[in-house]
Every structure is written in C-alpha cells, then in structure tokens.
Amino acid sequence: MGILAWTWILVGLSFTLYIGIAIWARAGTSKEFYIAGGGVPPIMNGMATAADWMSAASFISLAGIVSFTGYDGSVYLMGWTGGYVLLALLLAPYLRKFGKFTVPDFIGDRYYSSTARVVAVIAALIVSFTYVAGQMRGVGIVFSRYLEVDIDTGVYIGMAIVLFYAVLGGMKGITYTQVAQYCVLIFAFMVPAIFISFQMTGNPIPQLGFGSTGEDGIYLLDKLDGLSTELGFTEYTSGSKSMIDVFAITFALMVGTAGLPHVIVRFFTVPRVKDARASAGWALFFIAILYTTVPAVAVFARTKLIETVSNKNYSELPQWVANWEKTGLLKYEDKNGDGIVQYVADKDTNELTIDRDIMVLANPEIANLPNWVVALVGAGGLAAALSTAAGLLLVIASSISHDLIKKIINPSISEKSELWAARLSAAVAVLVAGYFGIHPPGFVAAVVALAFGLAAASFFPAIILGIFDKRMNKEGAISGMIVGLGLMTYYMAKYKLGWIGEMPAPSEWWFGISPEGFGTVAMFANFIVSVVVSRLTPAPPQEVQDIVEHIRIPSGAGEATSH
Amino acid sequence: MSKENMKAYWKENLGYLAILLSIWFLVSYVFGIFLVEQLNTIKFAGFKLGFWFAQQGSMYVFVILIVIYVKLMNKLDKKYGVDE
Numbered sequence: 001m002g003i004l005a006w007t008w009i010l011v012g013l014s015f016t017l018y019i020g021i022a023i024w025a026r027a028g029t030s031k032e033f034y035i036a037g038g039g040v041p042p043i044m045n046g047m048a049t050a051a052d053w054m055s056a057a058s059f060i061s062l063a064g065i066v067s068f069t070g071y072d073g074s075v076y077l078m079g080w081t082g083g084y085v086l087l088a089l090l091l092a093p094y095l096r097k098f099g100k101f102t103v104p105d106f107i108g109d110r111y112y113s114s115t116a117r118v119v120a121v122i123a124a125l126i127v128s129f130t131y132v133a134g135q136m137r138g139v140g141i142v143f144s145r146y147l148e149v150d151i152d153t154g155v156y157i158g159m160a161i162v163l164f165y166a167v168l169g170g171m172k173g174i175t176y177t178q179v180a181q182y183c184v185l186i187f188a189f190m191v192p193a194i195f196i197s198f199q200m201t202g203n204p205i206p207q208l209g210f211g212s213t214g215e216d217g218i219y220l221l222d223k224l225d226g227l228s229t230e231l232g233f234t235e236y237t238s239g240s241k242s243m244i245d246v247f248a249i250t251f252a253l254m255v256g257t258a259g260l261p262h263v264i265v266r267f268f269t270v271p272r273v274k275d276a277r278a279s280a281g282w283a284l285f286f287i288a289i290l291y292t293t294v295p296a297v298a299v300f301a302r303t304k305l306i307e308t309v310s311n312k313n314y315s316e317l318p319q320w321v322a323n324w325e326k327t328g329l330l331k332y333e334d335k336n337g338d339g340i341v342q343y344v345a346d347k348d349t350n351e352l353t354i355d356r357d358i359m360v361l362a363n364p365e366i367a368n369l370p371n372w373v374v375a376l377v378g379a380g381g382l383a384a385a386l387s388t389a390a391g392l393l394l395v396i397a398s399s400i401s402h403d404l405i406k407k408i409i410n411p412s413i414s415e416k417s418e419l420w421a422a423r424l425s426a427a428v429a430v431l432v433a434g435y436f437g438i439h440p441p442g443f444v445a446a447v448v449a450l451a452f453g454l455a456a457a458s459f460f461p462a463i464i465l466g467i468f469d470k471r472m473n474k475e476g477a478i479s480g481m482i483v484g485l486g487l488m489t490y491y492m493a494k495y496k497l498g499w500i501g502e503m504p505a506p507s508e509w510w511f512g513i514s515p516e517g518f519g520t521v522a523m524f525a526n527f528i529v530s531v532v533v534s535r536l537t538p539a540p541p542q543e544v545q546d547i548v549e550h551i552r553i554p555s556g557a558g559e560a561t562s563h
Numbered sequence: 564m565s566k567e568n569m570k571a572y573w574k575e576n577l578g579y580l581a582i583l584l585s586i587w588f589l590v591s592y593v594f595g596i597f598l599v600e601q602l603n604t605i606k607f608a609g610f611k612l613g614f615w616f617a618q619q620g621s622m623y624v625f626v627i628l629i630v631i632y633v634k635l636m637n638k639l640d641k642k643y644g645v646d647e
Contacts, residue, residue: 277632285626554645554646
C-alpha cells in the first residue's frame, strides 16, 4: 500500500477517535466548559498538558532546528522544559488553591481591580492569538504535505475539526481528545526514532544511541563534529551564539512557558492542590520523552544526510531526494556543473538547500522505513497541531465569555447564557484563527518568540509577586505589566519586525541580547517597576492579604467556583 | 491553622524552593551554558559533558526535581495537617 493510502487511513482513524471522544465528553455546564469540571486525574491532565504544549513546531521543526544549529539548539530544549519546574514549584499549586477559571481571574481578584483584569485579558488575547495563528497554518501545511490538498483546504478541514470539539466539548472535550492526541503523536515520533537509532548504532534507545558508535566504530558525535568542520559549518557540539544571548533566550523561554495562559489554565482542572503539583510533574515527564529524543533524531538525521549526499554524484542519489525535491523542501543547483553535490557552509559554493522540517518529515524515508511509518508521522504532526490550536482557542473563548462578559460587561448573565456565550466566542475565535491561517501575517515567523516574550514580560511577574509578595498592590502590578508589555513590544517592533525606522543590525542589540531573548530583560524591568511602585503606594486591603495567606495553604481547595 | 504554624509551614516551603531552584539553575544555566566549554573537556561514552547537560542531563534533572518536590510537599502537608 502506498504512503498516501496509509496516510488517509491513519488520519481518518485518528480523527474518528477524536470526534468520538468529543461527543462522549461534551460540556454541560460553564464549569465543565472552562476547566473540565475540575475533576481530571493528574496523569491524564499531564498527558493533555503535554499535547497542548507540544505544537506542530515541536513535532516537526524542533529536531530540524537542533540539527542545523547543534549546541545552539539547546536553548529550545532547556527553555521549553525548564519552565515546568517553575510552574510546578511557583505557580500551579497556588493558582489551583485560588481556584478560579482563568489567569485574568487571578490577576483581577488578587489586585482588586478591573483595570488589572482588563490588562490581563488583553495580554492573554494578544499572546494566544499570536500563537494560534501559527498553529492553524501548521495544520494546513501538514495536510497539504501528506494528503496532497492545498494549504487553504487543509486549514478549512482543521478549522472544522477544532470547531466541532472545542465548541461542543469545551475544556472537557479538549482534555480527553488531547490525551488521545498525545498517544498518537508520541507513538508517531518514537517509532521512527527507535528504528533509526537501532539502524545507525545498534542501540534502540535514541537517548543513548546518539552517544554510541556507528558501524565504523567512531562515536557518532565525533563523526558529526568532524563532518561539520570539514564542510565549513560550526562544530556541532559547540555553538555560535554569544553566551549572554543563549542565557537570555533560555530564560525567556522558561519564564514564558510558565506565563502562558493556555498552560497555566490546565492546572485549574485537577481536583486538589497536590494533584496540581503532580500533574506538572507528569506533564514534564511526557514532554521530556519527546524532548530528550529530539537531539538524538537531530544527530542521526544530520549525519545520515551528509553521508548520503555530500560529494556524491547527483544521478546516483536515492529516490527520497527526488521525492522531496518535488515539494521544494530540498533544492539542488549544480553551480560548478560537475554533477556532484557540494553541500558546504559557504553560500556561494553550496549547491544543496535543505528546509529544516525535512529532518523529521523525510527521516522515515531516509532510513528506508515502511510506508505506514511515514504516514504515522503525518498523523502525529496533525495531532500536535490540532491539540495546541484547540487549547489556545479555549483560552481565547474563556477570556471573552468569562473575563469580559461575565466579570465586566454583564455580571448578572445566567449560567446557560454564559455557556452559550463561551461556545459562540470559541466559534468566532476559530474563524479568526482560520483567517490568520489562510492569510498569515508577515510576522508569523517571529510569532512564537513574540508570544513567549510577551507572556514572560507580563504575566509571570504579576502572578509570582501576587503569591510570594503579600505587600504587592494593584498600582505596582499594573504599572509592572504595562512597562513589561510595552518594552517587549517596542523591542520586537524595532529589532525583529523593523516597524520603527530601519531594521538595526544585531550589533546594536541592547546588552547583545536578541529579540528572542529580550523577554528576560522585559521581565526583570516588570519586577523592578512592580516592587518600587508598590512600596511607594498604599498596601493592599486586609481581605486581599487574607487571600494571599489562604492560597499558600493547600487544604480546602475544594471545587473551583465562579464567585 | 495558627499564625505561627502557618509561618513555619511557609518558611519550610520556601527553604525547599531555594534548594530545588538552585539545582534547577545549576544543571541548566551553570553546567549547560556558563561552564559548557570547561565541562566539554570531560567525556563519557560519546558525549562531551557540557553538551550532554545542555541537551539531555538538564531535562532529566528537571523531571526528578518535580518528583522530589511533590514528595517533600506531601510530607510537609501531612506534618502540618494541611493535606487533603
């Protein structure tokens, strides 16, 4: 059976499963819609969080990024896992004890101010929309590559599926479909990785395999270091970024992870405070299975690729090269006309252009794996993209129906109307996200870094100080969030997007820190402004200080309430 | 729960956080970034140690840190009678 037939079968089966689960787990109350009724077991919540967290970018692009940047790729590996330690230790248990539905709920109540709530809602909407735009595009791209439809059609199919289970099931439907999606995506990622590790090193565990020797008895990493320098690239295990920038990017990604509303809200869905702690642990465990495999896949794929193509006669290359040339992800241009592939770092003489996504997408073919494995990777990529899009759409929907309509515009709204408002907002959010997916704004490439920087610069300090600094008041928190958001937006606009005057050269970066890492600076600015302003203005009222005392003690978390 | 008890509970909690977050910082930022070149001179199997911390070791330690935290806090909750 061909790849396309296998893909239709596997994608069809997995989608039937998701829809079946959505019908079984549909939400009946607004509490089920926002936080799945607060009764999700920690292991399941961990899996759902992992699927929510790992997007199409983690699944498809990350191994490729690490593959082409070597040590520099560590910023994503550490940055996107280390944030869970912060979540588990500093945020999740306390927010669960606080027991409301959304992040703006916490900000609004802790800082006894509708202004704070509105600032938080705006930040949540900006962060989630920038993030979801990329996801819908990702759904379209995966569909188009595997099912041979065009990207727009892929986005429409993705919208229809997400619309169905996010609108019907809310958080409850999303959580249980994400559990299924995690299983699909991790299976799809691990099967080819294990095959390839065994093929290249004789060790089936990829995490150990990439530290082993190949058939020729040379350590794989030593060989790759040698090949890289020989072809003029940076040595694989050393980086080319400055140390301060590596530090800043890693830190911004960690703190941003811990400040992303669609991640934080997951910890509202478990029954008790200790479950919130445990589910952060489970989430990181499930994420780490994929994230520790990524650097191994990166090394296998890069080595295999160089060995297959470098200095080989073009006419004798294997079939998969021609297959991927058709998609435009691989381009060969015989610059010196000798018919041999020169794959080198020097742009003028390099003849082979490789899209980073190919490292995961083409890996099964490069390793000669059966067609069903190739198709499985497609189903896994879709699971990753859909689960993340759904989680983000839910945050957008609850920000509108709960934080804006219920808490600010019309507090007397009935339970039933609020549930319908939530469904309607989810539907509108899907349409807007789909629009961005079909007409991607020019800054999509910058979008993920922007979302993390913004989350780091706005939410993280406000939440941490709200828990650990009893003296923090609304004046401090609001001015901190505004300074953080403003600074981050300005830096991105000027140094990443080139919206303010001409795009400055990297040599003009503040402290040598790239826009991707600037969230770290903006976050510290937020902290400093918050603390200074709060000490110059009156202490928060006694009942707010009592809230802080209350959330520090785990017992009596009870059920999340809307009051 | 009395005010003193609550203070003591919170202090012990903060103590755990300080230790666990120091280890968090050590394995990722110190071993994986600041001292990466020095550690890369040490090799085990095919891995340079600094590189291994940056792309493998730090992530294993992160998972272990949360497991330890969960265990410590469950015990602390019991000690002060605030578990559920």
